[in-house]
Amino acid sequence: MCGILGIVAKSPANQLLYDGLLMLQHRGQDAAGIVTAQGNTFHMHKGLGMVRDVFRTRNMRALLGNMGIGHARYPTAGSSRSPAEAQPFYVNSPFGIVLGHNGNLTNAEKLNQELFRTDLRHVNTHSDSEVLLNVLAHELQESTRNCHLDPSIIFQAVSGVHKRCQGAYAVVAMIAGYGLLAFRDPFGIRPLVFGSMETEQGTEYMVASESVALDTLGFQLIRDIAPGEAIFIDESGHFYNKHCAEHTTLNPCIFEYVYLARPDSMIDGVSVYETRLNMGESLAEKIRKNMQHLDIDVVIPIPESSRPSALQLANHLGIKFREGFVKNRYVGRTFIMPGQQQRRKSVRQKLNAMSIEFKGKNVLLVDDSIVRGTTSREIVQMAREAGANKIYFASASPPVRYPNVYGIDMPTRQELIATERDPDEICHEISADHLVFQDLDALTQAVSKANPALTRFETSCFNGNYITGTVTPEYLSTLEARRHTEHADNPSGSRTRLDLSLAVAE
Helix, strand or coil: CEEEEEECCCCCCHHHHHHHHHHHHHCCCCEEEEEEEEEEEEEEEEEEECCCHHHHHHHHHCCCCCEEEEECCCCCCCCCHHHHHHCEEEECCCCCCCEEEEHHHHHHHHHHHHHCCCCCCCCCCHHHHHHEEEEEEHHHHHHHHCCCCCCCHHHHHHHHHHHHHEEEEEEEEEEEEEEEEEEEEECCCCCCEEEEEEEECEEEEEECCHHHHHHHCEEEEEECCCEEEEEECCCCCCCEEEECCCCCCCCCEEHHHHCCCCCCCECCEEEEHHHHHHHHHHHHHHHHHHCCCCCCCCCCCCCCCCCHHHHHHHHHHEEEEEECCEECCCCCHHHHHHHHHHHHHHHHHEEEECCHCCCCEEEEEECCCCCCCCHHHHHHHHHHHHHCCCCEECCCCCCCCCCCCCCCCCCCCCCCCCCCCCCHHHHHHCCCCCEECCHHHHHHHHHHCCCCCCHHHCCCHHHHHCCCCCCCCCHHHHHHHHHHHHHHCCCCCCCCCCCCCCCCCC
């Protein structure tokens, strides 16, 4: 769920890249990096932490050139919280290439072996993004053996990447002395958009994970990059594009709409905010049809991403909507805290329940999702301590029952509260009086309603259907074994892992 950004401007790009990364900060807080290009020279600065902490004035002044890429990192499976893992990554042959990646390669280990044994390339980290960079570099090298580099050769190399790489990937890259390259996997799982801005000096282009980065910097959204498509913008600002994969289908990750993306973004022609309103509407219909016995006095969202769904749910049921939790925005993210006990303490520090909205009332709490259940249980307890009579709980998404392998570092199945539990058992685990989940069909319809052209989605964490067709039981077992090993080696839990039940962490 990293944030990626690329700019070809007519003036220094460093400030645009910094401001754009701030708009994508919600997609990754582990590390940040910017690389700019000045002729054949790259200027790079990256490090651990938030964008505002990584870059100082002296760093920005050193990022020279009118073209660049940026990355806000969120670590996924197999990665570590090390400065060496911060992106963008760089290779000096051929030409000099830097790359930033959002997603996860499911055949990274196999590719790593091929790179070492056959392609004679060395990968220095455990990051699949560095693997992807070296695959691209090798394909470019093979494509230019008997000819000069031009857009057609670059697109030929991207075709080679598609043939070798499996999984989800949205990519921005720069080739020294040539231009900016961006492409998306053939299934269109992770988002990537591009836009332009007219200036007196000519047209400037921007590529980003979400449209909000374009909007805030004055760029006009043109469209999403299509599955399997690559775009190339040379140093002079000439634009080229081509579909580089033989078989493509659009299957956006539905969790982008549930939780990951900012509500003011457009992804694959869909307003994220509108989909969250639709989720609340469908939840209201389910409650109206099947749960009329619930005597709900007030609907309260769990900040932040569930607010649109909760508001629409309350409106459709004709029930009061209230803000019952106040969020302290100056407390560290709860899911990087070591151990469950400290996580619970941090939730208490980050959210405070206002007893005036809970005392003596039957309350319906609305969250975007329930994953581990740890935070949900703590929030229910907070509501009880604030004086609530009964506490009902609604999730805007279905039960999360399977690991995600396409760029969201969810827990193992043993850690998921919905594993081998039905809704009644989950309700008991989080100590609520009643629990309602969104149905998967209703969730997909909530997104399709905003754009009827979208008919397929990546929904593996809900139904175990891995759309790339290359995720085997052996791969999932290896992934879980690796997580257990990581936990054994690092029992304090200091490695960042996303607990998607924490809407408070957005």
